[in-house]
Amino acid sequence: MAGMAGMAGMAGGYHGGAGLVVEPCGTRNAPQSPDRPMTPPAFTPDLARALPGPTWLAERRSAAAERFGAAPLPTPKDEVWRYSRIDRLDLEAFGPVPAPAQPAPSLVDAAVALADRFGARAGLVVTVDGSVAAGPPIEVSGLTVARPAGGASDDAAGRVLGSVASEPADFGLLNDAFAPDPVVITFDPGAPPADPVVVVHVVGAAGAGSAAFPRTVVRAGEGAHGAVIALTVGADTLTGGSAGGEGHPHLVVPVVELDVAAGARLAYVAVEQPDAGAWHLASQVGRVGADGLLQSFTVALGGSYARQRTDATLSGEGARSELRAAYLGRGDQMLDFRTLQDHVAPRTTSDLLFTGAVREQAHSVYSGMIRIRQGAVKSDAAQTNHNLVLDDGAHADSVPNLDIEENDVRCSHGSTVGPVDEEQRYYLETRGVPSDEAERLIVRGFFADIATQVPVPAAESVVRDLLAARLAAPAPGGSRG
Amino acid sequence: MGGRRVSAGELVVEGLRAGVPGREILRGVDLVVRAGEVHAVMGPNGSGKSTLAHVLLGRPGYEVTGGTVTLDGVDLLALPTWQRARVGLFLTLQHPTEVPGVSTLDALLAGSAPLAGSVEATDRAAEEARAAHVAGLLSTEAARIGLDASLLDRALNVDLSGGERKRNETVQLATARPRFAVLDEIDSGLDVDALAAVAHRVREGVGEWGLGVLAITHFRRLLDVLVPDVVHVFVDGRVVATGGAELAMSVDRAGYQAFA
Secondary structure (H helix, E strand, O other), X not given: OOOOOOOOOOOOOOOOOOOOOOOOOOOOOOOOOOOOOOOOHHHXXXXXXXXXXOHHHHHHHHHHHHHHHHOOOOOOOOHHHOOOOHHHOOXXXXXXXXXXXXXXXXXXXXXXXXXXXXXXXXXXXXXXXOEEEEOOOOEXXXXXXXXHHHOOOOOHXXXXXXXXXXXXXXXXXXXXXXXXXXXXXXEOOOOOOOOOEXXXXXXXXXXXXXXXXXXXXXXXXOOOEEEEEEXXXXXXXXXXXXXXXXXXXXXXXXXXXXXXXXXXXXXXXXXXXXXXXXXXXXXXXXXXXXXXXXXXXXXXXXXXXXXXXXXXXXXXXXXXXXXXXXXXXXXXXXXXXXEEEEEOOOOOEEEEEEEEEEOOOOEEEEEEEEEXXXXXXXXXEEEXXXXXXXXXXXXXXXXXXXXXXXXXXXXXXXXXXXXXXXXXXXXXXXXXXXXXXXXXXXXXXXXXXXXXXXXXXXXXXXXXXXXXXXXXXXXXXXXXX | OOOOOOOOOEEEEEEEEEEEOOEEEEEEXXXXXXXXXXXXXXXXXXXXXXXXXXXXXXXXXXXXXXXXXXXXXXXXXXXXXXXXXXXXXXXXXXXXXXXXXXXXHHHHHHOOOOOHHHOXXXXXXXXXXXXXXXXXXXXXHHHHHOOOHHHHHOEEOOXXXXXXXXXXXXXXXXXXXXXXXXXXXXXXXOOHHHHHHHHHHHHHHHHHHOOEEEEEEOOOHHHHHHOOOEEEEEEOOEEXXXXXXHHHHHHHHHOOHHHO
C-alpha cells in the first residue's frame, strides 16, 4: 500500500467479520455550537487561584479557568463529541473537591494493596481525589517523582506542566485549572530498564457531586527506559463498599502527559475502574522524539460515562507509538474512545489496536484519526478497532478516519463490529462445550489475546484477571444514580 | 471386519435428507457404523460429503428434512451440537477454526474431556486434578503423533500450519476418546508423514477403546493406512455403492463416473 495519497482503506480478514466499517475522512472538529450554558459558579477562576501551590501555578490555574469559562461546553454536535452523552452532563451538579482533607488510612491501605498485585516496583504514588496521599519523595537512582504544587516558587516545574498537553480544550482546561496536586515522574536520561512506577489514583472518595482532577506527567529523558502502571480506581470499587450509594454521580477529569525524548522508551499501562456513577473524562497526550518509542495500554472497565482521549504525536524522525486498549462495557455504561495518531516527522510509525466488548445495554464508541502531516514522508500508520456486541441491547460505534497530507506513506485502518463468531462457537461446540460456555470462552480469549500485548510484563496477568472478573460479574442493575 | 469389539455401540443413519434452505444436498443417506469399525465415505467434490459430516454434528445453517440419526439409540438430531459431542460423536474439521486466546486445554476442559478418576469436578481441587489429568493426556498424545507439545499452549489453531492443525485435531480426538469420530477430509493439506501419523493414531484408537470411524475423503491415500472395513461411494447426496477395501481401489482406477 505504499505510495498512497489522500484516503487509504484496508479491509480486514478479522475474526468476528460482521459489519466491517471503513470510512474515508478528513472530518475534524466542527465549530463549537454556542447552545450550552456557560461555566457554573463552582469552577471559577478565583476558586482555581485559591488552590494550594506557588504563584506561577495559581496564575496558570486561574488563566485556564477563565479560558474554560469563556468557551461554550461541548455538545454532541461537535465532531469530537459525536455519539457521546456529553449533553447529559450537568456541570452545575459538581464542584471541585475542596482543600485535601486527610484521606482515610484504610483507603490508602487498600490502594497500596491494589498496587501490590503488580509485584515489584520502583516507586509508588497514591492520590486521593487528585491530591497525593502517599508516595513521594522517591529517590531511586535515575528516577524522580516531584510535586510542583508543593514545590519551590521557581517555575521550572511550570514549564513541564502542559508541555505535552499544550493545546488544552474544554475538560483539559478544567484539569489545568483545578488539578490540586500534579505529579511529575521523570526517568533521567539513560535510565536503564527497571521495575515499573505504580500510581494509584483513588477517585470519588469525596462522594456524590465531587469533581476530581488527577494530573500526571511522565517524562522519559533521552535514551531512558521507563515503565509506569497507573490505576484509576473508584473509592467504592476499591473498598468493596458503597459510601455514597452505588452509582452516586461524581466527576473525574484526569490528564496524563507522556513525554518521550529522543531514543527513549516509555511503557504506560492505565487501568481505569472508576465507580459506577462516575463521569470519567480522561485525556492522555503523548509526544515522541526521534527514534523514541511510546507503548501505551488502556484497560477501561468502570464509570457510567467513561471517555478516554488518546493522542500521540510523533515529532522526531523515526519515532514510534504502539497504542492499545481493551474495554468491556456492562449495564448501561458508555465507553467512549477518541484517538489521534499524529505523524509530524519523517519515517514515523504508529500502530493502534483498540478492542472491546459491550454487554446488556452498554454502548461503546471508537473514533480514531490518523493524521500524516506534510513532511512526514515514509511514515507508516495502522489503526484497528474490534468490537464484540454480546447482547441485543448493546451497541458499538466504530469510526476510523484518515487525514493524509503526504504522498509517500503507508496507512491502513479497519474495524469490526459484531457478535461472537459462529465458526468459533461451532468449533468449540463440536468439542462438547455448551453454547453459552463457548461464548464465554471466546470472549475471554478475545481479551486474553490482547492482554498478551500489555507492554509492562508485570501487569499482564492482572489485566487479564480484571477483564475476566468484569466479564464474569453478574449484570449490573439497570439504573444509574 | 477388523478391529476389536469393545463396545456394542452403533451409529445409525437412516434415510437422512438435509440441505440448506431451498436446496437439498443429502438425498437419503443410509449408514450403520459399529464400535470398532472403520468406514470410509469416498466421493467427488460437491457430492455432499462435508455436508453429511456437519449435519451429523448439527452445524447451524443446515436443515434436516427427513430421516434419523441415532447413537446407541439416542436421537442425535434432537440434540444441540455440544450434546451430540458429549453423547460420544467427535468431528475433526477439514478447516479447523482459529479461536484466539483459547487454548486446546481450555476447550477440552470446558468440553467432553474425560474426568480424572470419573469424579465429577465439583470443587477447586477436583477441577485442578482434572486439568492436570487432561493436560497430561494432551502432552502424551502430542508426543505419540509428533506434534510439538509447546504448540498446545498456543491459542487453538492460531499460527499453526495446515499439518499441525490436523495433528492437533487428532490429539484432541485421542484425548477426548469419543465413541465415534467423523473425519472430514483429515488428509487434506497433509504431507505423507503427517498423513501416516494421523491415520495411524486413529487406527490405534479403534483397537484401544473401540472407536468407530467415519472417514470422509476423496483420495485413497488415507485409506492405505487407515484400512477401512467398509467403503461407501457417495455421489449426489447418497451412498451409491458399499463394499470392502477393494471398492476404494476400483474408485481409484475408474473414478466416480462409474457410480453416477
